[in-house]
Amino acid sequence: MASLSSFFYLSLFSIFPLIYSLTIPLSPLQTYPSQDPYQYLNFLVSSSLTRAFHLKNPQTISTTPLFSHSYGGYSISLSFGTPPQTIPLLMDTGSDLIWFPCTTRYLCKNCSFSSSNTPLFIPQQSSSSKIIGCRNPKCSWIHPNAQCKDCNPSNNCTQICPPYIIFYESGATSGISLSETLNFPNRTIPNFFVGCSVFSSRTPAGIAGFGRGQASLPSQLNVDKFAYCLLSRKFDDTTRSSPLILDNSSGSDSEKKSSGLIYTPFIKNPVFPGRSAFSVYYYVGLRKITVGERRVRIPYRYLRLDDEGNGGTIIDSGTTFTVMASEVREPLAAEFESQLVKKMNFSRALGVEVLTGLSPCFNVSSGTTRLKFPKLKLHFKGGAEMAVPPENYAAVVGDGSAVCLMVVSGRLGSGGPTIILGNVFWQNYYVEYDLRKERLGFKQQQCE
Structure with a gap:
């Protein structure tokens, strides 16, 4: 690793072209080994709730939450250093720090992967690797109140940015902050801020934060927009991928890429002491939910952001199933049960609910050729509507004899977002x- 030295700063776009569009392969990521469909669904329910708890109750000493890797997510591969070292990272819109397993001494306790088989970033093998100094403005991205105790204007400060330690309910990661070169085909971005984690417990094998904070990949690249199309989860653990686009181009070409999208505005959550992690989330204004032609009776106070920054709806690529507070999910589940039991004569599959952790579940004939589910529609601020396809909210279980609603709830605490729209909704x-x-734009299309 290069020794700590004084840093100089260049505007990113004085050396990086002002107009560009980058495409990165985006692949489903799934680390659960069991083939039992009931255990697998139960596993996804549990991990989605764990993730939701972290989003609603960020317990960190930095500004970004961290979460378990033991659920279905989507990964990208990024190359850092000189010469480049390629690392697969979880693509996460619910956090902003970009970090990877780092150094030959990296250790991960109780993780869902083997440290010996995980690609590691080795700073000593990169000529562009520099430790972030305490006086570097980027140090405040993860340590807003960091103080350089051994530095004063009259001396040559050699103090490094304090190591980051991110705690959460069941694990942690820690390391040092680096300035590195991020490499794309035919382009390099120097002085890129990354986290070099040397110890983790119950964490992913690295995260690419796409949230709204200064340390996120979109923020550091100063892109105008980014976009993705999530493959169906039936392609878990395959070589199939779909593109993730980082776009800083404007004009007709950019508008053509956005053709056919419907939009709803982002809603900002104010930063407030002790809970600043909420500010990195992408909030959207969900106004109502309908099942079939019936509006679900949800008190509006559970859909809006209150004056203290609690409530509201976020979109999160790192959560698998959609998670709702019980005050929202219970009337939604009741409406589904009313329409499926009373109108279509399906009975509850209580045994399947116990095995999977999903509810309600319904017994259906394995010989049913065309199961018609009620239309689930989300109505957003600005008039945008999302008609969620049945395969994105209803799981056909086992041999096809039961189907379950893939919207979950649990003891998540009273703070934070009320609704977390997980990645299965957006397949x-x-x-x-x-x-x-x-603003957030979307349109339904096949990603394969």
């Missing part, structure tokens, strides 16, 4: 985060 949707115009 086979093209989703665009327009950061310049502060």
Whole structure:
């Protein structure tokens, strides 16, 4: 690793072209080994709730939450250093720090992967690797109140940015902050801020944060928008991938890429002491939910952001199933049960509910050729509507004899977002985060 030295700063786009569009392969990521469909669904329910708890109750000493890797997510591969070292990272819109397993001494306790088989970033093998100094403005991205105790204007400060330690309910990661070169085909971005984690417990094998914070990949690249199309989860653990697009181009070409999208504005959550992690989330204004032609009776106070920054709806690529507070999910589940039991004569599959952790579940004939589920529609601020396909909210279980609602709830605490729209909801949707115009765009399309 290069020794700590004084840093100089260049504007990113004085050396990086002002107009560009980058495409990165995006692949489903799933680390659970069991083939039992009931255990697998139960596993996804548990991990989605664990993730939701972390999003609602960020317990960190930095500004970003961290979460378990033991659920279905989506990964990208990024190359750092000189010469480049390629690392697969979880693509996460619910956090902003980019970090990877780092150094030959990296250790991960109780993780869902083997440290010996995980690609590690080795700073000593990169000529562009530098430790972030305490006086570097980027140090405040993870340590807003960091103080350089041994530095004063008259001396040559050699103090490094304090190591980051991120705690959460069941694990942690810790390391040091680096300035590195991020490499894309035919382009390099120097002085890129990354986390070099040397110890972790119950964590992913690295995260690429796409949230709204300064340390996120979109923020550091200063892109106008990014977009992705999530493959169906039936492609878990395959070589199939779909594109993730980082777009800083404007004009007709950019508008053509966005053709056919419907938009809803982002809603900002104010930063407030002790809970600043909420500010990195992408909030959208969900106004109502309908099942069939009936509006679900949800008190509006559970859909809106209150004055203290609690409540509201976020979209999160790192959560698998959609998670709702019980005050929202219970009337939604009741409406499904009313329409499926009373109108279609399906009975509850209580045994399947116990095995999977999903509810309600319904007994259906394995010989049913066309199961018609009620239309689930989300109505957003600005008039945008999302008709969720049945395969994105209803799981056909086992041999096809039961089907379950893939919306979950649990003891998540009273703070934070009320609704977390997980990645299963967005399978086979093209989703665009327009950061310049502060809006979310989407349209249904096959991502395969």
